[in-house]
Amino acid sequence: MIAFLFILLIGLVLVYINVSSVAKGKTGKIIGGAVLFVLFLGMLLRSTLIGSYIVTFFAVWLPNSLILYIPWTLYRVAYYFTQPHHLSRHKVRRVGRWLLGISAGVTLTFIAYGVPHNNDYKTNLLTVDLPSQYTESFTAVFFSDIHVDPLFDPQKLERLIAQVDSIKPDYLLFGGDLADITTEKMDRIGYDTLFKKLTGGAKVAAVAINGNHEAFMANSDNSPEEWMRKVGFVVLDDSTACLGNVCFTGRTDFTVARSRDTERKPLSELIPDSIKIVEHVKDTTDSVAAETASATDTLASATPNPTTDSIADTAATVAAQTVYDTVVVYRPWILLDHQPKGIEKTHAGRLPDFALSGHTHDGQFFPVTFIIDYVWKLAYGKGALGGVLWLVSSGFDCWGPPVRVGSDSEIWVIKFTAKEKILD
16 A cells, blocks of 8 residues: 555656646646646545546546656656756647647547446356365356446446346355445435345345445445445355355455454454255155055045044144155355455465455556556456465446446356266
C-alpha cells in the first residue's frame, strides 16, 4: 500500500509538471493545479453521480497520460544535463499541448468502447473433476467484484438474475467487493429486492465473503456483511460452513483484517470436518415392502371392512423391521479468498480442493492489463497457488470507471464432477 501511494504521488507530480507546461507562467500553474483539484474532488464525491463521472475520466486518463509524460520528462531531464542550451519554452508548451490532447483523445476513445464492453459480461464454463473420494456432483455460479455505484446499471444485475434462474445452480458464490455506496442508498434504489431474487436462485445456498472495499465502506452506520446476510447470503468471515454436500471456507480479506486491527485466522483452524454420516436403507427394503403389501392384503381379505388402525398397526410392525445402514459421504472443501495471495506458507495439513478469488479485475483497462501479471502470480484464470487449484475472476463489474479495455466482465459456471461409481 505504501509503495502504491508513493508511485501515485510521483505520477501526480509528473502530471502537474506536464499539464502546467501547456501555458505560460501562472496560467499554466493554475491549469495544472485545477486538474489535480478536480481529480481529488471526484474522489471525495465518489458516491455521487458527478463524482463518478470525474473518477471515470481521470482513472482512465492518468495511466495513459503517464505513458506519454514519463518518456517526455526523461527526455527533458537528459536534454537539460547534456545540452548547452535548454529546450525552448515554446517547444515545451507545444509538445505539452499535443501530449495533453492525445491522452484526452485516447481516454475518450477508451470510454466510448469500454463502457458498453463492460456492460456486456461474459459467461465462462469450467469443469472441475473432483478427487475419487467424492461421490456427489454439483454446479456453482461464481462471480466477484460487483462494485455497485452511481454508474452501475441495474439491468446488468437483472440479466444475471434471469441467467441464474435458468441455470438453477446448487450454489451461488460471491467473491467480495459488493458496493461503493452505502447500504441505505442500495435499499433506496431497490438493490435489496434484486439481490434477494439473485440469492433465491441457488438450490442449496448462496455464499459470500468480504473484499477490500467492504473495509472502505464499513462504519457504525454501514455494514456490508450484515446487508449481504439480509438479502440471503451465507457470509463467511474467517469461518467455515458445510452446506449440503460441500464445505466452504470464506477468508476475511486482508484489508478488512487491517481495518479491524486483527489477524486473519490460520487456515489450519478453518479446516472443515467434511465427513457426513447418512442413514441408508439396505437392499432388504424391497423384501420388507413386499411383506408389508402381503400383510395388508391378507388383513383386507380376512376382514371385509378392516379398520384403518389395524392396517396401520400391521404396516408399522413390518416397517419397524426395516434395516438401515450408515454411509460415509466425503464433502469437498472449497476456499473463497478475495485477494489471490495463495495459502500461507506456515499452513500444515489438508489443503482445499479448489479456491476462488477476484480483486485483480485482470487489470480492467490498458495499460494496467499489461502490468497486472507482474503484480500477481496468478492475475487471472485457472492456475495453481500453494499447491491448490485456483480460479481468479476478472469480476462482474469495475471499480471506478465502468470501462473494460483488454479485459472482460464475467461470471463463471463451474461444474464439479464426481467420478462415476464402479458397480460390482
